Amino acid sequence: MKKTIKIALAGNPNSGKTTIFNNLTGSHQHVGNWPGVTVEKKEGSFAFNGFKVDVVDLPGTYSLSAYSIDERIARDFLLKENPDLVVAVIDTSNLERNLYLVAQLLELGTKVILDLNMMDLVENRGMKIDTEKLSRILGVAIAETVAHKGKGMEKIKEIIVEQAKEGKQSFFKIDYGEDIEKTINRLIKFLKEKRINIDYPLRWFVIKLLEGDAEILRKVKNLPQGETILNIITESVAKLEKHLGYDLETALVEKRYGYLKGLVEECTARHYTLEERLSISDKIDRVVTNKFIGIPLFLVLMWLTFQLIFTVGSPVANLIDSFFGWFAEVTSKGLINIGAPEWISSLISDGVISGVGSVLVFLPNILLLFVTISLLEDSGYMARAAFVMDRLMHALGLHGKSFIPLILGFGCNIPGIMATRTLESKKDRIITILVNPLMSCSARLPIYILFAGAFFGKNQGFVIFSLYLMGIVLAIIMARIFKTIFFKHEVAPLIMELPPYRLPQAKSVVIHMWERGSLFLKKAGGIILAGVIIIWFLSSFPPGVEYASQESLIGRLGSVFAPLLSPAGFGFWQAAVALGFGILAKEVVVGTLGTLYGTGETGLKDAILHHFTPLSAYSFMVMSLIYIPCIASIATIKRETNLRWTFLAVGYSLILGWIMAVIIYQVGRVFLRLL
Amino acid sequence: MIPLSMVNPGKRVQIIEIKGGRGIVSKLSNMGFYPGAIIEVISNRNGPLIVAKENMRLGLGFGMAHRILVRILN
Known part of the structure; x- marks a missing residue:
């Protein structure tokens, strides 16, 4: 017996896989109460009884048929990587649907442990599950967990190690009824006679062929006698369908669900009444998703x-801010x-402290932003926001589900x-x-707060709100334009699970906030620091020139581009330099201004009041919102699409x-002249 | 037989047929909304619908709901 065990966590979206993963491995992967939080596979490990267990957390999927990229990642892993065993994480309050994926895994011959998660929900409702019977019928070991409370974790580790030591999964078979079974058996016999070599159990392979699984069909096509086999399959399917x-x-799906329905009925005793089914969640939904209240409510929340x-x-x-001023x-x-030589003193105080400090000032605002995003995610409102917006989004040529990536973009576009x-x-x-970078991410927030705080005093909240709204409106307009130019197609219809509302857990909110906060701090110590140091050097050279003057290298560089910006009201070199370096990371816009203006006792705010007018401040914020995504976003767009779309973005x-910016200015x- | 989009909230219905591309039908089926399944309409106000099966709540766009034909049970 080898000492390393490789396991995968699989299950429906929002069934708690990532929470289990975090509990098992001590990781802090992001969780939330909406389907689709995990879109990549995540890896971790833990040690137990002398074994090292490597754990892979997969994106959620309803079945082994893949319809989107996240589901494809899960399917590919389960079919190709051969983990020693798969822990199927089940939302026990939705037993039948969750077991559907399990049934498919068992048909595939995968060794499975059933993890009945969210057991508390079930027990609260007075539902009893005969786990022994369920385990016997399916031929799998069962663990019970309440992942968000960390319950049952030691037990599940024990079961994982114990099961991995044991042999193969016991044979599992669903009876698809006489007609279909006959065809299945005939095809199995045929494939055996042809001595076709495939990596999967024959029965599963045949069922997938009958289902018309695109990838399996492609595989067959490449076999030596592919065409012959495909012809026979097509013929069999046509015959069966006629019958x-x-x-x-x-028919196959129905048979599987039929089997599971029977299984669930046999293994559970229900005590709750019909009225109770209309849960609190439904009552909240009647208000939140109401046609007239839905969208206004979203705006009020924002x-x-x-x-x-x-x-x-x-x-x-x-x-x-005062601290950094004093500190510098x-x-x-x-x-x-x-x-110390004067240039070192200047580098440290003018460059590093004024530059990085001017960005760090906004840590509290950024933490608060992520608290609210985390509340949206954990409460379950996120999925509703997408649901409420579906009609509007549809009219505009986007998918309701597109709304979730857009909201997440407020945190960070990546x-x-x-x-x-x-x-x-x-x-x-x-x-x-393509339109996601138009969502004002948290990195733009320091720019807004700096400028709005300096120029708009009491109305700063309203001014910044208008920028966020402008981002959304522009995103919608651009989406419409892109759609007309590039894709004249029907938008795919909305099909989305709405998870029950949950009270956000303080711990999870704090962890999320801290993760994003520390990412911000790392950025401040990394790319932002590097940016301001470069700017300081460029501001101090050639030797003898006055620091951060127009004669310095950076002054000359900025002066080249400044005229292009003057129609927008900020045609001076400092603004051009700030925007240019802002492509590194949008916070650098503020960091640059801090480095360039941070000298003397006046402070950054006063310097800005001196250079900008309220109108040019607003047009500068608009420019910062829209122009060129940051480098990290550009790289992500490239990875998720291709070079052509990246150039377009x-x-x-x-x-x-x-x-x-020009129009606004x-x-x-x-307008101001007329007033 | 009527489209799901025209069913009032609170009604229990059985899905008879789903009209649409292969991908959509298959996705819905795999989620437990296959022809023959019994579901309940939770809310329906000319926008997207919320339907229920077991403890699952599914949001469906109006267009999608219009292409699901059902039989009212109660």
Whole structure:
């Protein structure tokens, strides 16, 4: 017996796989209460009784047929990687549907452990499950867990190790009825006679062929006698369908569910009444998804989010700001006192502290933003927002589900772009990726807070809200345009599970907040720090030039591009440099301004008040919102699509950003003159 | 037999037929919404619908719901 065991966690979306994964391996992978949180496979491991267990967490899937990229990742792993065993994580409150995937795994001959998760929900409802019987009929070991409370974890580790030591999965078979069974057996016999060599159990292979599984059909086609086999399959399917009166795939699904229905009835005792089924979730949904209340409610929630971010976040941000101001001064004086050369003192205080500090100031606001996103995800509202928006999105040529990647984009565009993997249609997916950078991510927030705080005082919340809204509206318009130009197709219809509402767990919210927060800090110590140091050097050279003056290297560089920006109202070199370096990471826009203006006692805010007007501040924020995604986003777009779409994403955003900033500045100027 | 989109909330129905591309029919079937399955309409107000099977709540676009033919049970 080898000492390393390889297992996979598989199950329906939102059944708690990632929570189990985190509990088993001590990882902190992101969880949330909506289907499709995990779109990549995640790997981890734990040790138990002298064994090392490698765990792979798979994206959720309803069946072994794949319709979207995340489901394909799960299917490919289960079919090709041959894990020692698969832990099927089951949402026990939805037993029948969750067992469907299990039945398919068992037909495939996979060694399975059944993990009845969310047992608390079931027990609360007074439902009893005869696990012994279930285990006997399916021929699998069963573990019971309540993952979000960490219950049952030791036991499941024990079962995993114990089962991995034992031999093969016992044979499992669903009876598809006389007619279908006859055909299955005939085809098995035929394949045996032909001595066809395949990696899968013959019976499963034949069933998949009858179901018309595209990938398996392709595989057969490449076999030496592929054409002959395919002809026989087509013939058999046609014959069966004629006999059954409807299509065979549906018949197979129905038989499987029929079997599972019987199984569930046999193994459970239900005590709850009919009325109880209309749960609290349904009552909330009647309000939240109401035709007239749904969209306004979403907007109100968004507006409240901004109020929270400012009223709670800004006072703390101001404290940090004063701290860095004081710190830069003290450091600068201290360094000179101990006899350090002036350029070192300047690098540390003007460059590093003013530059990175000006970005770090916004940590409280960013943490609060991620708290609210986490609440949206964990409560279950996320899926409803997509549901409510479906009609509007549809009218605009997008899919309701596209709304989730867009909301995630408010946190960071990269997970937003990744989340499009749950979309079934490739065209919907590309459009959603292309417009995702228009969602104001948290990196843009420091720019907004800095400028709105300096110029719009009490109305800053409203001003920033308008920028977020502008992003959404532009995304919708651009999606419409892309669709007309590139894809003239019907949008795939909305089919989406709505998970029950849950009270968000404080622990999960804090973990999520901290993860995003530490990512922000790492960015500040990495790319942002590097950016401001480069800017400091470019500002200090050639030797003898006044720091951060127009004669410095960076001043000359910025002056080349500045004229292009003057129609938008900020045609000075500092703005051009800030936007240019902002492509590294959008926070660098603020960091650059901090480095360039941070000298002296006036502080960044005063410097900005001196250079911008309220109108040019607004057009600058609009430009920052729209122009060119950050490098990391560009790389993600490239990975998820191809070079052509990546060029388009960069190109259109630059042009659109410039046009919008110019329109706002020029129209605003005319308007102000009229007043 | 009427389209699911026209069923009032609170009704229990049996799915008779799903009209649509192979992918859609197959996806719905695999989720437990196959011809013959009994489901309940939770809400339906001219927009997307919410339907229930067991403890599962499924949101369906109006267009999709229009292509699911059902028989009312109660």
